[in-house]
Amino acid sequence: SRGRVVVVGGGFGGATAARFLARIGHDVTLVERDPAYVTCPFSNAVIGGFYSMPEITFDYAALEAEGVRLVTGAATEVGDGAVTLDSGEVLPFDRLLLSPGVEMRFDALPGYTEAAAQKMPHAWKAGPQTALLQAQLADMEDGGLVVIAPPANPYRCPPGPYERASLIAHYLSARKPASKILILDAKEAFSKQPLFEEAWSTLYPGMIDWIPPSMGGRVAEVDPTTMTVVTDFDRYEAAVANIIPPQQAATIARAAGVTDETGWCPVSGVTFESDLVAGIHVIGDACFAGVMPKSAFSANAQAKVAAVAIDALLRGEAPNSPKLLNTCYSLAAPDYAFTVAGVYGEADGKLFEVEGAGGLSPLGAPAAVRSAEAEYARSWYATITTEAFA
Numbered sequence: 034s035r036g037r038v039v040v041v042g043g044g045f046g047g048a049t050a051a052r053f054l055a056r057i058g059h060d061v062t063l064v065e066r067d068p069a070y071v072t073c074p075f076s077n078a079v080i081g082g083f084y085s086m087p088e089i090t091f092d093y094a095a096l097e098a099e100g101v102r103l104v105t106g107a108a109t110e111v112g113d114g115a116v117t118l119d120s121g122e123v124l125p126f127d128r129l130l131l132s133p134g135v136e137m138r139f140d141a142l143p144g145y146t147e148a149a150a151q152k153m154p155h156a157w158k159a160g161p162q163t164a165l166l167q168a169q170l171a172d173m174e175d176g177g178l179v180v181i182a183p184p185a186n187p188y189r190c191p192p193g194p195y196e197r198a199s200l201i202a203h204y205l206s207a208r209k210p211a212s213k214i215l216i217l218d219a220k221e222a223f224s225k226q227p228l229f230e231e232a233w234s235t236l237y238p239g240m241i242d243w244i245p246p247s248m249g250g251r252v253a254e255v256d257p258t259t260m261t262v263v264t265d266f267d268r269y270e271a272a273v274a275n276i277i278p279p280q281q282a283a284t285i286a287r288a289a290g291v292t293d294e295t296g297w298c299p300v301s302g303v304t305f306e307s308d309l310v311a312g313i314h315v316i317g318d319a320c321f322a323g324v325m326p327k328s329a330f331s332a333n334a335q336a337k338v339a340a341v342a343i344d345a346l347l348r349g350e351a352p353n354s355p356k357l358l359n360t361c362y363s364l365a366a367p368d369y370a371f372t373v374a375g376v377y378g379e380a381d382g383k384l385f386e387v388e389g390a391g392g393l394s395p396l397g398a399p400a401a402v403r404s405a406e407a408e409y410a411r412s413w414y415a416t417i418t419t420e421a422f423a
């Protein structure tokens with residue numbers, strides 16, 4: 034039977050889920066705060082100077098044409114069987130699906146407030162923050178210091194800060210080659226580290242330094258007025274500071290009561306229904322999906338699993354145990370990319386990584402392999418944005 038499903042958040046997770054639920058025949062309302070969506074994937078290429086903001090911006094016209102009812106506004110409250118919006122509108126549902134993404138924690142790093150982000154952009158939600166970081170790099174003098182401060186795990190897009198360092202290096206090496214990039218990290222190791230380090234020494238020798246906490250890299254405090262980044266041992270005066278703070282599930286998830294003490298939303302690996310509140314499903318960055326990383330690929334894969342599970346539940350049938358897939362491409366230059374891939378199964382409601390099914394691009398591969406992977410990255414982006422938005 035036709036169910037009323039409200040989807041909150043029109044990012045990779047929510048847009049995909051809304052579209053698939055509408056195709057199955059349900060009555061779907063998509064609530065999204067913004068009239069257009071700017072993708073984080075390829076936003077580092079905008080910062081790197083070889084993609085434009087319009088190329089990574091999508092609207093919801095195609096979803097509306099397929100029968101999704103779009104409501105532009107913010108969901109503020111979730112009650113028993115209904116969502117309330119900032120306009121006062123109340124949307125009743127049989128099932129609610131939340132894909133609201135992350136919010137930056139402005140209480141986690143001393144000095145890094147919402148106002149500070151206007152001087153030291155995180156650019157961890159694509160849009161004005163992306164444009165700000167790019168403009169700061171364009172205005173910077175040759176020889177300037179760019180500080181990038183990635184958070185501890187878990188956070189949105191584990192390889193993202195290092196892809197960003199690479200593409201900023203790409204931008205600077207052609208235009209301001211005396212500049213330096215310093216990554217002050219909150220963790221001892223990062224995603225695809227050997228592949229990134231190989232790319233940095235091949236493409237940008239001497240330009241990027243990475244300092245883990247054991248070497249004094251942990252950022253303890255920032256001062257946006259003087260553009261100072263303070264670690265346990267040192268102070269750095271940055272020309273550009275890209276501070277990526279710790280994150281948590283977006284506010285509406287807390288309002289709905291589906292977050293736990295970690296700030297994320299524990300869910301079933303079969304249906305993505307909340308462990309805490311029945312009838313509410315959470316996908317994408319906001320959920321804690323065990324070993325699955327927080328990526329657009331994961332959000333899109335989870336959306337399809339959740340859509341099929343919601344359909345089964347609305348028809349009174351038992352959902353099937355899913356298999357999920359994630360691939361994360363990272364560009365180190367426009368024609369140089371590599372990947373990590375994983376396959377995920379479900380047992381006892383928890384997701385696990387299928388051993389030996391995923392893997393990493395090889396180290397020491399010839400340039401042709403790296404440029405082929407850059408081509409695959411672009412086709413992946415075209416495929417996923419078409420499936421979600423076009």
Ligand code: FAD
Pocket residue numbers: 041042043044045046047064065066067070072073074075076077106107108109132133134135156157158159189190193197283284285316317318319327328329330331332360361362
């Ligand atoms: P989002 O895409 O954040 O969407 C959430 C939406 O919900 C937003 O549009 C927001 O406006 C809306 N919203 C939130 N609260 C409300 C509310 N209360 N009412 C109404 N609307 C609301 N992933 C990859 O797979 N590959 C990549 O190459 C890649 N590169 C990345 C590079 C960078 C620099 C970054 C930061 C991330 C990257 N990612 C990548 C990760 C990817 O962007 C996220 O994992 C993905 O966007 C998660 O989708 P989502 O649907 O969970 O959340």
